[in-house]
Amino acid sequence: AQSVTQLDSQVPVFEEAPVELRCNYSSSVSVYLFWYVQYPNQGLQLLLKYLSGSTLVKGINGFEAEFNKSQTSFHLRKPSVHISDTAEYFCAVSVMGGYNTDKLIFGTGTRLQVFP
Amino acid sequence: NAGVTQTPKFQVLKTGQSMTLQCAQDMNHEYMSWYRQDPGMGLRLIHYSVGAGITDQGEVPNGYNVSRSTTEDFPLRLLSAAPSQTSVYFCASSFTGLGQGKTEAFFGQGTRLTVV
Numbered sequence: 001a002q003s004v005t006q007l008d009s010q011v012p013v014f015e016e017a018p019v020e021l022r023c024n025y026s027s028s029v030s031v032y033l034f035w036y037v038q039y040p041n042q043g044l045q046l047l048l049k050y051l052s053g054s055t056l057v058k059g060i061n062g063f064e065a066e067f068n069k070s071q072t073s074f075h076l077r078k079p080s081v082h083i084s085d086t087a088e089y090f091c092a093v094s095v096m097g098g099y100n101t102d103k104l105i106f107g108t109g110t111r112l113q114v115f116p
Numbered sequence: 117n118a119g120v121t122q123t124p125k126f127q128v129l130k131t132g133q134s135m136t137l138q139c140a141q142d143m144n145h146e147y148m149s150w151y152r153q154d155p156g157m158g159l160r161l162i163h164y165s166v167g168a169g170i171t172d173q174g175e176v177p178n179g180y181n182v183s184r185s186t187t188e189d190f191p192l193r194l195l196s197a198a199p200s201q202t203s204v205y206f207c208a209s210s211f212t213g214l215g216q217g218k219t220e221a222f223f224g225q226g227t228r229l230t231v232v
Contacts, residue, residue, distance in 0.1 A: 006158075009156070034220075041225075041226075042226075043120070043206060043224050043226055044159075044206065044208075044221070044223040045223070046220050046221070049220065090158060090159065097164065097172070098166075098172045099166045099170065099172065101147060101166050103149065103161060103164060103174070104161075105161075106151075106158040106159040106160075107158055108156055108157060
């Protein structure tokens, strides 16, 4: 079964420092990977997605992620974080569901806390 | 466009009571789904629907019912609430991916449910 593992439940970082949030996936077939962000008391919002092509994917708010097939990873990075990046980040993989559709399987989330 | 609208935002129930969580979308999406979010467990799929009249179970369907009579609405019913159903519930909608991983899900703001 396809799944994702987010290795860090919490990541504290100072403002303007770089950050990497780790995500590993397990899959025996082609994968489609996503990162979502959840700001406090809000729903989830798509940051970026990998479907095919270039392994470096750029998203909103200066985030990027690199798909690494040999390491089965899809780590999220930002070179310089802001206080406003404080949120919970979810990695997700698209898996085949019933009726020939996709459904999303989420990791357990990583809470990014940015300190001044 | 309003996107995905969930009501209510907060609810307290007594054990054994029933209630319906409402979800509506105005994007003409075929695919709708319900997730629950619990600390340390990420988001888990409860039920999903690929169109009016078609629903299927997700990872944690027990204790919940759904129906889809229109494209716009996808209510989630708790038949007899239990404390284990205390959680934050999210509704999401998307165009059906058809196995191509194009499932960008749009999420509602969530319903915070407490069962006492």
